[in-house]
Amino acid sequence: MTSAHVTFGEVAAERRISNIPLSHVSVELGHLYMDDFEAGRDALRRQFERVRPWAETVTQINEGRVRRPRISTCFLIDDYFTRFSTPSVVIGDLLAASEAAGLRIDYIARESGCAVADGVPLAELVHARLVPDPPPGTNGSRPPPHESGWLSNGERSPSGGVDEAMGQVAAWLPPRENAARHHSIFLDVEMWTDEGDRRIWSCPYLAAVWQLLRLGLLRDDGRPVAVPVPAPDPLPDDWDDLPAIIQMVPSAPPFAAYTTMSVLSSRFLPVEHAVRVILGQVSISAAVLEQTVRRGADENLEIPRDILKRIGYAIPGEI
Amino acid sequence: MPSPARSDAGGDGAGILIGEVHTGLLLNSASLRQDMLPAVLGLLPGERVRSFERPISHAVSPELLVGVDCDLSTASGTRVRGIGTLAVRAAITGGRVLQGSAWTRLMGGHAEHRLPWSHYLARPGVVETVGRRRNHPYHADLADGFLDRTNNRKAPGIDFGAICGQIMGEVQRSPYLDRRSPFKAARTTLRWVAEESPERRIGFILGDDGSRTTRITFDGQPISAVIELCEDLALHDWLLSTLLDVIDRGMPSDGPHETMMRRIRPAVDHLIHLWMPGARVVESLLPLWESLDTKPGFTRQWDTLVNRIRDQLALRTLTLLSASAEGVPGRNEQGIRS
16 A cells, blocks of 8 residues: 555644835935924925935945845835824925935835834834843843833943932942943833823834834734835825825835835934834844845845844935 | 845854743633634734644744843853843643743854844844853753753753743733633643754653653754654653643542542543644654654553543443442333433
8 A cells, every 4th residue: 555645734823924025225215204394395305405315325336236226215204293284285295395306205104104004003013022132141030121111222220219228329330231342332212101091102113113114024913014005196184094105106116125224314313223222122023034034045135134234324414 | 235145154053952841731621712722822913823723722822032141051060151032932732731832042153242132133042152162062061051950060041941931821811711720730841952963862851850851863854843842742741740640649549439530530521632642743753752652652651541541430330330220220220221
């Protein structure tokens, strides 16, 4: 008797991770706050004119590295911390100003979409994936100490107060960065505040989610999240009616990319430091990490596993 | 910006796998239904609970990571610092048995000092040795140090027990469980080491303190297959130990049958149908299970115990029947006929 080759599978037992299209680089052309918008269309155009040489440099650098670089551009509008005007007015101004400055915006995203995108609570999904940077001596005996809503890159100063045995004020002890070589640069980032039953995510926290979206590293039960959709025509009057990410140019390269490049004014440096402290403690699903690295290898590109090495900036003094 | 591919080889290849599996009873009066498993084991939002129905109900939580930076246990007492993450998950088999399983891969690190944390998160489930000795041929020293729980000279190392305990506690606190167990069963701990080698080896040691250690080799199989083998081994070792314990307590040489029945009934109701060694073990690792099953003979001992229970039950039925036949002849004859 010969034995039969049997295959048997159970769908509920599989790990399924969707592939999503990837560009080489995602370039962020800017980030719009109410103040910038209120400064008027001319101010916006001047801003884009200052960004343009940096965006062109990204293209030049990549043309020297890969044969046909796929570079998509994106722009983030703050509709989370302040609500202003309407999508049709703001987006109309943005497109006119960028066009006048010779720049093309492929995708427009709204900041609220980094908290909840099309019904998926992205900020919470990312929060569940935080694996805090362990101070030396951590062996798993107890969960690492944490302050609700805060994330740091090291050990905090012991909280002040009175030394009970001595009855005197305890001497100050410095905080310490876990990865410090000689001296520390300790940073403690506030991730959220709760106002009533609403959680307000902080700007660097949402910016961290924004980077993860641009790197195509987030999934919900294996499915892609915040998938860009063609811009509705006409644009809605309410920001809540706008999808998280809209595609402005039908032929644009994919929104998500192996690497990101953001052109930012130097006043955003502290925010980006905080973003990196958060991102450095987000555990990306091993399967997604593997998928991206393999896709890069298929294009003969080495994609760093360390996601912080995939995130770059151009930071002139003022934009 | 992407850069052209080049090799990212660092450290010392495969390294060794170390882990621990804790096995115990799920705190619920009834077997947990298959459709409840995703809710109870959904410990990471956005990640699916994998569940299997054949040949036995089994579900596995998503893997969580735990960060560590501590001295590792070495048999020689040499100081070796390890930094990285452990993977940990919970599993429920037959709606009845809960396991907490944690493991990591020890590898020679990339640097003499600690790197930014993002470096370690980019290698989930890997602990890198750091320092001047990071590429020292340390495998045997670390494996022996990890398995030997009596050596007082060594660093306490990674606390696998606490990590497994935390995830089991999290499952047991689920609002979907009624926190009542149908009988008492002790938790067991299996500590294991796996090394890559073309030579096929498996060892299992039951310590006199109740500790269990196993040492296996694998040859090219994915790490997930090695972990499943160790979890399956731990599950069956627990079933055997628990059944032995139930029989020890429930089957005195004499005593009222009612007491015996009350005591061994849980074993019949909840344990006996769970014995399925190797059900989820990949074919190429099955020979390891089989050799362990030949000596010391897990299945042989299990079958003997199950037969003993069945004999007792049959004897008990016969005794009951003959007792009632002698007591109330008319009614009982009718009872037997119907």
